[in-house]
Amino acid sequence: MIVLTVAFGSFGFISTSNTGGLMTDVILLWAIVGFDGGFSMARLYKTFEGSEWIKTTLKTASMFPGLVFSILVVLYVLKWSDGSWGPIPLRDMFVLAVLWFAISLPLVSLGSYIGFKLPKIKDLVITNEIPREIPEQSWYNKSSFFSIMMGGIIPFVVYYIFGLVLVVLIMTSVEVTILLCYIQLCHEDYLWWSRSYLTAGSSAFYLFIYATFYYFTKLNITELVPSVLYFGYMLIACLAIFVLTGTIGFWAGFMFTRLLYSSVKIV
Incomplete structure (x- = not known):
């Protein structure tokens, strides 16, 4: 939906200046x-x-x-x-x-x-029916939270520096997820699927942190209801970014592991 919205908006099929019409088109695309x-x-x-x-x-x-x-x-x-x-x-x-x-x-x-x-x-490769025991991991690789948060900050920083470029966000999410997935596999930890989703999706967490920082430093909102509305709409935007980047990260890890293990030759 997001990719089609950006593409149609770039070619002029969707008016991005009309907020009400844009939301209608986005909801319609989501349904289709x-x-x-x-x-x-x-x-x-x-x-x-x-x-x-x-x-x-x-x-x-x-x-x-x-x-x-x-x-x-x-x-x-x-x-x-x-x-x-x-x-x-x-x-x-x-x-x-x-x-x-x-x-x-x-x-x-x-x-x-x-x-x-x-x-x-x-x-593309035969796997064992009995899961192999994962060896003891180092402190930075043992904590999935640490690697997930480290993976999410890089796409956010690159995306923030270069502006609203969807391609940059997608490419950075793919590269970071593949890199961290490879490091995880090198440590013989094969539980990559949920971590790859959360690694790329955690960039939405930094987006929400930035929105909070922007609220306290740039906005002059003192009433309760406008504040709740601001954080509510930002929560929806961050959820959309989380689903988008998380899905990209999972597919990147999925395709990478298939390509990686397809080159394994068993003699």
């Missing part, structure tokens, strides 16, 4: 690309030999939009109670519900169904 979300989930979930595909499909279709919708409801109720905004029009709520349940959910389910019908992604 639900097929890709369901299909990608199904292919990966089947590859990792998951069995609860119906529950996972529902999570794919509802977790992120449900969380964002819950935050928006809290913010809207807060604005309404403060008297700064009237109630949400029922027509808009109905349109959002239709986009979610009549377009996004069926497309996610269709993509999931097709993905599970296909054979799983074939392993």
